[in-house]
Amino acid sequence: MRCMETPEETTDPAEQHPGIAARTWAEASADPQYRAAVVDLLGALAYGELAAFERLAEDAKLAPTVEDKAELAKMASAEFHHFERLRDRLSAVDAEPTAAMEPFAAALDGFHRQTAPSDWLEGLVKAYVGDSIASDFYREVAARLDSDTRELVLQVLDDTGHASFAVEKVRAAIEADPRVGGRLALWARRLMGEALSQAQRVVAERDALSTMLVGGLGEGFDLAEVGRMFSRITEAHTKRMGALGLSA
Template structure:
């Protein structure tokens, strides 16, 4: 219930923030529409999670409530100042959160794993953000340093809020490393994988040197 609850609120909030960024920061109507499409996809994911919680006899609002403060705090600390920062957040920020949820889902039953994989599918977000950011960097390479720093800040804030969630909901934190939560090797594997996935996203955006 905790995993679906935190993911449901994350998807609901992603929809609201992306829609706001589309309305306030998109430089063209085409960009506004494209980010709006991504926001609509996030809302569809929220509805799937809400309906699954309801089918389990769980009140979706009660399931989401414990995670409101931490997720809202992350968004408050990572509010984009311009269109390019909004794009990086949509790809990198949401991506690292998704990595945590996928890792937690590894220790649940197959139906929950499949549901989590479905709602975290990010092909449209990835293609949209990567294309726009790379085009911007080609036009102005000076953006690279600022956006790379912005991406690192988001990761730091995500880890900080993740610690808050872990302290508040230890059962959810336990899903990240299975029943043997004290296994340092497992914890090391988790963070190595998260770091690797983050590096891939940074490289895809053109925010790290190529090989």
């Protein structure tokens, strides 16, 4: 899914969250609540990757050239590979992949229905902006994971090449017709609101995941840090908007 640029990381997760981040999966998973949180996280990510694959394949129909279609097809293939890795990891930790994904299907499908692009450019902005917000959120959560799970999560959030592709195409469209910029800026603001709301809903509905996010698994609750986390996500969004040539 998560194919975009991300904020620079300046802190080692093991230093920021020493309780869990310094442990391996074998050590950390002895806590049943932590194990449940990780299964939730991997389930949400896996379904997100599967949905991203489907969406990119659908968006390819809007592509104006054969070259653009091929580029989106390549990205869709990368997303499906990420899905396979997450699915296999769920099986490896004795979790049934479909059961792990199902709790998140309605929320993620709802988000994609509410933010269906009306044209090629809106699809590119959604992939660049919307998916990046999700990536930033999951990277924040990754700082609270054991070393083995964190490595996998960060790998599946790697850039699939969509960032530079989207920036190039959107900036060229705005240069050709500056009026496009205003429409796309409004669209990106809507995506920001919907993506943050969706992330908050997903976490709020899963007790183990929400407890991990606010630091409740052996680290103490830190709601102030959660607020700072969403501030960092918002700042990263503003930078991406600038890269597209849009106002936040």
